[in-house]
Amino acid sequence: MIKGAYIHIPFCHQICHYCDFNKVFFKNQPVDEYIETLGMEMKMFAEKYKEHLHIETIFLGGGTPTALSADQLERLFELIKQYLPMQHVQEFTSEANPDELTYDKLVVMKNNGINRLSLGVQSFDADILSRLGRTHSNEHVYKTIQMAKDIGFTNISIDLMYGLPGQTMDQWNFTLQKALELDLPHYSAYSLIVEPKTVFYNLMTKGKLILPGEDLEADMYSLLMDAMASKGIQQYEISNFAKPGFHSKHNNLYWDNVEYAGFGAGAHGYALGNRYANIGPIKKYMDALLSGELPINSTHEVTAVERMEEEMFLGLRKVSGIDKKQFKDKFGKTLEEMYGQVLSKHIDTGSIIDTHDRVALTRKGRFIGNEIFQSFLME
Template sequence: MARGVYIHIPFCHQICNYCDFNKFYFKNQPVDEYIETLGKEMALAIQKYPDHFKQIETIFLGGGTPTALSPEQLEKLLGLIRTYIPMDSVTEFTSEANPDELSEEKLQALFAGGVNRLSMGVQSFDQTLLKKIGRTHSNEHVYETIALAKKVGFHNISIDLMYGLPGQTMAQWENSLAKAFALKIPHISAYSLIVEPKTIFYNQYTKGKLHLPTEDLEADMYDVLMKQMEAHGLQQYEISNFAQSDFSSSHNKIYWENDEYAGFGAGAHGYVAGIRYSNHGPLKKYIDAVNKGDLPIVYEHIVTENEKREEQMFLGLRKTEGVLHHIYEEKFNETMLTRYRHVIEKLVSEGLLEHDTNGIHLTRKGRFVGNEVFQQFLLED
C-alpha cells in the first residue's frame, strides 16, 4: 500500500548547472495541458490500484520547479490533487520552491490548497557560487520569501544547501551555514555536489574545466556541517538532513524506510504493489500515453525478495536510527543476523557500524563512507 505520493512538475525558468532531473524550460511548453494530464494519470492509477491509495500520509511536489507555475496553475493543480488523492490521512504536504519565484499570491495559493511544508532551494548564500551553479536568486530573495511564507502561515520550512561546489572554500561554507541558522527555520538539508551525466557541470568536468574541492576538504565541510547543526539544535536524522524535534521530513522517511509510494508526472518514479516503475520523460510521450487511457509507464521492475532486503539495509542505514531489528523481522520473517551476521560483525570491527538490541546504525566515522558501507549489504542471487 502506498504511503506517499510524489508529483513531478518538470518546468523551470532557469536550468541549474548541476541538475539531472527531468526538466524543460517553461517558455512555450504545454503547461496547462500537462496539469490536466496529471489529473488523468492520478485517476488511471487509482482505478488500477484502488486499494493502494486509501492511507496516503504525504504528498510531495517536486521538479523541476513547482513554483514556476502561476498562482492560477497552482490552484488548478492542487484542486486536481484534492479531487483524486484521499486527503483524510495526509499529514505532510510539501512543495519545492525557488526563492525568487514565490510571490505572496503563490504562497497563498499553496497554503489554501493544503500545502503545509516548503522546501526551498537556496544552495548557497554566496552570490559568486550561486552564479557558478546557475542559480538566479539573491540572499534578499531568501530573506523576503521566508518572511512572506511565515506571514501566510507556513511554519514548517526547509532549505537545501550544497557543499563541495566548484571553487568553494571552507570560509564560504561556514558563512552559508551561519546565514542559514540566522533564518530560525526548523529543517535544513545539506548535500555534497555530485557531478551527474547530462548536466552542464558534467560537460565542463569531462573537458577539465570544473575545479572541485579536494576530497579531504569536502570531508572537512561535512564534519563542520554535523558539528554546527548539533550546536544550533538541529538533530541529524539522516546522512544529509537535520531538523528540530517533530520537523523531520515524513515523505523522505518513506523512501528510507523502503515503503511504497506513487509517482505521477513526466519522468516520475514510483514503487507500488511491489513494482518499481518510471514514467515517460518527454512531455509528448507522457501526455499521449495518458490521453490514450494508459498509465505512462516506460519501465517496470518487480522487486525480488533479495532486492527488498538490500534496499531495506542501505536505505535504512541512511537514517541516524539505522535499521531496526523488529522492522526487518516483520518484513522478512527472519532476523537481520540470519542474513547479515558476518557483514555486520566486520563493519562493527572496523568502527563503521554500531549494533545494539534495537538494531544497527552508522557510526560518525561510518557517515563519511556511507556508500562503501551500503555496498557491503548487496546479496548474490
C-alpha cells in the same frame, strides 16, 4: 500499502548547472495541458490501486513547481484533491525557488493544504550561486521566508550544497552561519554529485571543473554536523537535520522503504512490489495518457533479496538505523542470518554500532555511507 505521492512538475525558468532531473525550459511548453494530463494519471492510478491507497504525504517536486502561475497551481491542487484520497494526508510539501514565490502563490498553496515548504537556497555566497546557475539572491531568501511566515507557514526547510566548484571552507562556513541565523525547523545539505547530461558534467569532461578534494569535502561534512548540533538541530539522516517534530515525513517513507506513487513525466514510483518509471519526454508522457494508458516506461518486480538490500541501504541512511525486530517481522529472517559477516566487519572498524535492538551508522560511518551500503549488495 501506498502511503506517499510524488508529483513531478518538469518546468523551469532557469536550468541549474548541476541538475539532472527531468526538466525543460518553461517557455513555449504545454504547461496547462500537462497539468490536465497529470489529473488523468492521478485518476487512472487511483482507480487501479483504490484498495491500496492510504496517502499520508504528498510532495510536489521538479523541475520547479513554483514555475507555475498562481492560477496554474490552483488548477493543479483542484485535480489533486479531486483524484487522490486526502483524508489521511499529514504532510503536503512543495519545492520552491526563492525568487519565484510570490504572495499570491503562497496564499494559493496555504489555502490548498500545503503545510511544508522546501526552498532551494544551496548557498548564501553570490559567486557560488552564479557558478551553480542559480538566479536568486540572499534578499530573495529572506523576503520569501518572512512572507511565508506572515502567511502562516511554520514548517520551512532549505536545501544547501557543499563540495562545489571552487568552494572554500570559509565560503561553506559562511553559508552555514547565514542559514542557521534563520532559525528554521529543517535543513537539508548535500554534497555535489556530478551527473551526466549536466553543464557541470560537460565542464568536467573538458577538465574545466575544479572540485574540492575528498579530504576537504569530508571536512565540510564534519563542519555541517557540528554546526547543526551546536544549534540543537538534530541530524536524523545522512543529509537531513531538524528540530524535534520536524522530520520530513515524506522522505522518511523512502528511507523506511514504503511504497509510494509517482506522477508526472519521468517520475518514479513503487506500487505493490513493483518499482516503475514514467515516460520522460513530456509529449510522449501526455500522448500515453490521452490514449487512455498509464504512462509507464518501465517496471521492475522487486525480489525478496532486493527488498532486503534496499532495507539496508535505505534504512542505514537514518541516524536511528534499522530496527532488528522489524526486519525479522518483515522478512522472516534476522539481520544476523542475512548479513552477520558484513555487519561484524563494519562494527569492528567502528563504522556501524549494534545497540542490541538496532544497527546504525556511527559518525565515522556516515562519511563512507555509500561504501558501506555497497557491501550489503549480494553477489
